[in-house]
Amino acid sequence: MERIAIVGVGQTKYERMKRGDSFADMVFEATSKALEDARMTIKEIDNVVTVSNDFWDGRTISSMAVMDACGAYEKNVSTVEGDGTFGTLYGMMRILSGSFGTTLVVAHCKGSESVSSLITNGMFDPIYQRALGLDAITSSALQAKRYMHKFGITDEQCAQVSVKNHGNAKNNPYAQLAMDISVKDVMASRMLSDPIKLFDASPISDGSCAIILASEERAKKIAQKPVWINGIGHCAEAYFLGDRDLAESPSLETAARKAYAMAGISNPLKEIDVAEIYDAFSYMELLWSEGLGFCGKGEGGKLIDSGKTQMKGGLPINPSGGGLSAHAVLVAGLARVAECVLQLRGDAGTRQVEGAKTALAHGINGPCGQSHCVIVLGK
């Protein structure tokens, strides 16, 4: 298969309320930064994939209203209404189809402009589940409790993820919540929906992220160092929560297996140098680490205890601070990809993992990680 490169990335700073920017303003900023990073002009972009959600934007056909801002004039523009990792996948497929040489993928979301619990309630079907009032926090709490109960994962182990990621965020100029906190602070933070406490949860964020994908042939002509997509895998599981054992993530296991097979990875813990994974809540980093094969089933707690996922460990997870430190919904997965690109180019500043050669970006869609996308990136 032809190789696809990522040749430019751009992000806005993630903030609780970007009152100074409309969503088109954010898209323009991220797009301009990605072009500048790639040292390309908008004329060299063959097509555009926006990543956006009509409910969050409060407007239908959310791609069309930002097409000025992402330079899609007289170009083909299409939308992924889902996480940015899936936008990456679609952008890549559009190049592989032979129709385009480059794709701009740009995600935006302003969580601050609506009411998150009402929007996320909308992901549940209106016949059997929505009237119960479930939302992202309460449904994830059901998963967290089930996972922790089944494998004896403790509140303190989940809290350690929050401490690590908020600490890492101090090195990320784009992060929203860079904080020096302790396990005790997390444990003492306000209970939202047990076992999820305020500091176990990601913040409401506004922001945008853009990446530029290129075919191998086009990448040769682009000045920026290419980062290659060496493997990609995606998989979904049941929609109804009660059809799943929420303590495990078979769809992630499948997605990871596919991505690793494509990238020729047999021991992910050893072969991957840095991972950016979708931690909307602290427990997720542990559960997804299991699905990604960084540790055995039920060993997510032991993994964080071991220190391996700290900045100085063998496999730093979320040097950027992850979703816990900035969670613009849909954008978050694309930010994971952009952060991996910076790591592999050696451009990650004070959050740089020295000598990173292989990186993993991960994103989720649907309630409780119903669907996953795993991307293995290399120099």
Place this chain on the structure above:
Amino acid sequence: MEKWAEKVEELVHHGRIKVPYTWSVGEVGSRFFIELRDHRKIFGTRCPACKKVIVPARKLCGQCFRQTDEWVEVSHEGTVQTFTVVRFPSDVQPLKPPFGYAVIRLDGADTGMTHLLAGSDPATWRIGMRVRAVFKEKRAGNILDMAYFQPIRG
């Protein structure tokens, strides 16, 4: 970015999207809700391939991609597979916090059903506890005809 905000007042526009929907429940869902409303009975449907009883009743077994072909009445009682105690309010919640959500495996079912948990002290709630459906007196043919699930003392 901060610079212009010193000179220009940052305006916001308030809005609200309010669109009425009429969602078709479909044959299987309608039968499920009619049984709930008229007879206080909870039904599942059985997949002909994996033989699992899916609750609430659904037309398809997603796992097998097969149409279910048998209606099976299940118990009002079941076991809590997971739960949470909600401490924050939201306009879409039907109960006032603190209240619970649970995934409940009803006796006779092979899947869990997500529903509300209430009616006793949340501090006593545990995974594995037994619960029973509490039906509303006035039922309208929707999922909230079961007001909530209540832990069974014993």
